[in-house]
Amino acid sequence: MSATTDFVAAQNQNRRNTMVLLAVLTVLAGGIGYLVGALLETESSGSLPAVSQMGIAAAGLMAAVSIGWSAISLAVGDRMVLSMAGAKVIEQQDAPQLYNVVEEISIAAGVPMPRVMVLETDALNAFATGNKVGNGTIAVTRGLLNSLTRDELQGVVAHEMAHLRNLDTRYMVVVGVTVGLIALVCDMALRTMNLGRMRSDDRKGSSGGGILIIVLLVVAILAPLAAKAVQMAVSRQREYLADATSVQFTRNPNGLISALGKLAEKAAPFPGVSRATQHLFIVNPIHQFTSKTPALLATHPDIEDRIARLRNLGG
Numbered sequence: 001m002s003a004t005t006d007f008v009a010a011q012n013q014n015r016r017n018t019m020v021l022l023a024v025l026t027v028l029a030g031g032i033g034y035l036v037g038a039l040l041e042t043e044s045s046g047s048l049p050a051v052s053q054m055g056i057a058a059a060g061l062m063a064a065v066s067i068g069w070s071a072i073s074l075a076v077g078d079r080m081v082l083s084m085a086g087a088k089v090i091e092q093q094d095a096p097q098l099y100n101v102v103e104e105i106s107i108a109a110g111v112p113m114p115r116v117m118v119l120e121t122d123a124l125n126a127f128a129t130g131n132k133v134g135n136g137t138i139a140v141t142r143g144l145l146n147s148l149t150r151d152e153l154q155g156v157v158a159h160e161m162a163h164l165r166n167l168d169t170r171y172m173v174v175v176g177v178t179v180g181l182i183a184l185v186c187d188m189a190l191r192t193m194n195l196g197r198m199r200s201d202d203r204k205g206s207s208g209g210g211i212l213i214i215v216l217l218v219v220a221i222l223a224p225l226a227a228k229a230v231q232m233a234v235s236r237q238r239e240y241l242a243d244a245t246s247v248q249f250t251r252n253p254n255g256l257i258s259a260l261g262k263l264a265e266k267a268a269p270f271p272g273v274s275r276a277t278q279h280l281f282i283v284n285p286i287h288q289f290t291s292k293t294p295a296l297l298a299t300h301p302d303i304e305d306r307i308a309r310l311r312n313l314g315g
Helices: 003-045 053-085 096-111 142-147 151-167 168-192 196-201 206-249 255-267 303-310
Strands: 115-119 126-129 139-142
Touching: 003 053, 003 206, 053 139, 053 168, 053 196, 096 115, 096 151, 096 196, 096 206, 115 142, 126 151, 126 168, 139 142, 139 151, 142 151, 142 255, 151 168, 151 206, 151 255, 168 206, 206 255, 206 303, 255 303
Parallel strands: 115 139
Antiparallel strands: 126 139
C-alpha cells in the first residue's frame, strides 16, 4: 500500500469519527431541550403527552441558540484568542525561515497564505486559528523557533496548516458552544426544578410528570459529563487528522515525529494560556496526557500514540 493511500485513509477515518461524535452531541442537546419542554407542558396540562409540542419547540430553540452563539464565536473568537495569547504579527524579515516554511506549506496545502504570528515565550508550542480557510493565522512560540530544525518546524507548521484546511478551528468552536449550552441548560434545569411540585403532582396522580422529572434530573446530571467527554473525543480526533494531513503536505513524517518528541519534553504553561484555549495548541500547554489519562480530561491524544501512528503511515 502506498504512503498516499495510508494517510488519506487515516484522514477519512478520523473525519468519519468526528462526524459521528458531532452527531451524538447534537442529539444530546436536542434531547435535553425536548425533555425540558415536555416537562413544562406536562406541568401546565397535568398529563404527559405522547409527543410534546413544547418539547419539539425547545429542541429547536436549543439548535437555534447553538447556531447563533456559534456564529458570534466564529466572528470574534480568533481575535480574542490571539489577543489573550499576546501573539504579534511578523513579516518575512523578522523570521525568514518560519515565513518561508509557512509559504511553502501553504502552497502544498492549496490554501491562501495565513498570517504568521509569534508568541514571545520560551515554551515550545504552536496553534492555528481562523473562521475560514482564507482568514487563518498560524502562531508559534519563540522557544519553538529557537529549538526546532527546519524539518521539525515544517512538520509543526504543516500540522497547523492542516487544522486550517480541515476547518478544525470552526469545528471546535461549534463543539465548544454546544457543550457550553448543554451545561448551561442542565444547570438551569437543576436549579429551577421544583421538587415540591413533583411531590404535589404525585399526590394528584400525575405519575407521568413525576417520572419525567426523575428522568430530567438524571439527564441534567449526566449530560454535561457526556458532552464534555464528546468534546474531548472530537478534539483528539482532529489532532490525529491534522497529524495525518501534515504528512500529506510534507511527505516527511520524521519532521513532525521529531518535533513532537521535543514538544513532549519542553511544552509548558505560559502567560495567555487558559483552560479555554488549551485545546488549540499542537500539544496541551497545561497538562501532559498519557494512554492512562481519563477520556473526560484529555484534549490531546497521548504523544507516544501520535508518534506511533505517524510511523505507521505508509508502512
